[in-house]
Amino acid sequence: MDEISNQSEPSSVRFKALVNASFLAIGADIFLVLLKYFLSKTTGSALLAADALHSGGDLAITLTVLTSIIVNHSFKKNKWAKHAEGIVALLISFILIFGSFKVIFGVFEKEGARYSLTSGIPLVIAFFGISIACAIAISMSHFKKKVGEKHNSIAFIAEGMHTYSDFFTSFGVWLTLFLGYFSIHVERVMTFIVGIFILRIGINILIKAVSFFNLPELLSSYSKKKFSKEAQKSIKEIWERFVRVFKKIGSTITQKIFFPDDWILKNKKKLIFSNIFLVILLYIGTGFYNVLPFQTGLKLLFGEVVDMNPPGLHFHLPKPFGNVIKVDTQVIARVESGFRTNWNYEGAEPEAYLWEFTHTEGRFSKAPEEAIALTGDENLVDTNFICYYRIIDPIKYALNCENSHEIIRSLFCYEIHTVLAHYNLDALLTLDRGKIQRELIRNMKEEVKGIPVGVEILNVFMREAHPPIEVVPEYRAVASAREQKDEIIHKANAYANDLLPRSRGNAETDILQSYAFAAEKVDIANGETKSFLLKSRNFGKYKSVNKIRLWWETVEESFKDKFIYILPIKTKRRIYSSEIKDKIKDIKSEKYENSLGE
DSSP: OOOOOOOSSOOHHHHHHHHHHHHHHHHHHHHHHHHHHHHHHHHTOHHHHHHHHHHHHHHHHHHHHHHHHHHHHHTTTSTGGGGHHHHHHHHHHHHHHHHHHHHHHHHTSOOOOOOOOOOSHHHHHHHHHHHHHHHHHHHHHHHHHHHHHHTTOHHHHHHHHHHHHHHHHHHHHHHHHHHHHTTOOOHHHHHHHHHHHHHHHHHHHHHHHHHHSOHHHHHHHHOTTTSOHHHHHHHHHHHHHHHHHHHHHHHHIIIIISOOHHHHHHTHHHHHHHHHHHHHHHHHHTTEEEEOTTOEEEEEETTEEEEEEOSEEEEOOOTTTEEEEEEOTTSOEEEEESEEEOTTOOSOOOSOOOTTOOOSSSSEEEOHHHHEEEOTTSOEEEEEEEEEEEESOHHIIIIISSOHHHHHHHHHHHHHHHHHTTSOHHHHHTTTHHHHHHHHHHHHHHHHHHSOSOEEEEEEEEEEEEOOGGGHHHHHHHHHHHHHHHHHHHHHHHHHHHHHHHHHHHHHHHHHHHHHHHHHHHHHHHHHHHHHHHHHHHHHHOHHHHHHHHHHHHHHHHTTTOOOOOOOTTOOSOOOOHHHHHHHHHHHHHHHHHHHHO
């Protein structure tokens, strides 16, 4: 129908039929909103959540159309009330055109990933659910347009075309989910195409709404005194020409760019059966799975392990009949105690992780309930440990315990607190770190043997150990005082170690010198005795020599410390000089020594 005119006085039959159709449309919209919201929660897809929001907009527009129908029927004597449905149609067209431009331009914005597709059964459920939503949307669109054409309601026709836009958005989601099943991401392209479809429908509604309002008649009915018949005729010709151009543009957009909804309704049975067959194929396809080179696949049938698959492509019965659990058996895993590593952190790392660092930023975050431990001397210590392990029995690791990794972490934390309670704080921070690590490795290996977690402990490392952050300044002060005390003690020991050996050496030197002096005196005395005896014996033999000796000794004793000058007898002039005096003294001493030698 190219043009629809509003009835001046709608009948009660028309009003009742439109109201009943509106309530049916409202029920369908509510169902679509709840269905899409459930699917978005099942898959975690933001695309389905956005489509649910779009269906919520359809519900609001349906309520608006119902209000316009009630206003048109209740206030039919009012001139503007007669055009309430047309006004709603214009409002819907503006909303669709504005929303389409927003969707189209949003495609070119540099946004992150706005869609999240969950593979497997949830995606198949979402695919099946969105197929139902597409079927309901296209059926309701055809129903609303048919009711609007039958009862001459431009608002209902516009609302039906808006529901057709909802079908296209749901179909875009359908196609996105289908391609996403095969890891083909077309979210942006599909969003752009859906935006174009919505723009087309908005333009079509705008054309029908413009055709609904006969502008020349409105101007003549409201302004008869202001316009002459010739002016009204000119306005009518211009308006008709404008409407023809507008319809031609809309017809071109509708016929040449987009396929009509009649084709979908004509082939609805084929489309339904094809969609059901496609859902079955996708459901069967969820049974295929790929095991990576570092993994082992546990194939389950009704909850029982029937096979352990090596790396490669395999198949199992889809859920809920079968399942597969992939275990990273060739990866060295680690559990952290006292801290957690944020592997997705992309910010700047601090320059240094000091004792006072609170770990409010950076890749590592603190776990104080694990880090703080009590030492053997009743002090608190803040520690970080890492335990490396490897999975050796994937069945035990995956099925015997609900979360084997956390069980190993809890066991590791228990062993840390148990071992640290046997060490003093100073030893823990300095000399006994290696000893503690070896003890933890031994204890962990023994403990995992008694727990069916299917792992092998490889190594344990003490990553960090220091006093709690709250007492670090006081600990540094105490440590500094201890260092000063040790320095003073070491200096005193050094002084003692220097003084005592030196004193012992001096005493030993004095003793040895006394022994040497005594030996020297005895030897001198013995020598003088022997010399005296020899002289006495020799002097007894040669008395004349002895006499001369005694005479010279007497002379020497008499002239001791006196200068003696011997001059020739015939010397007339006596000259004395210091050089002559020294020579005489030397001659005297030489003669004296010669006499002693004789």
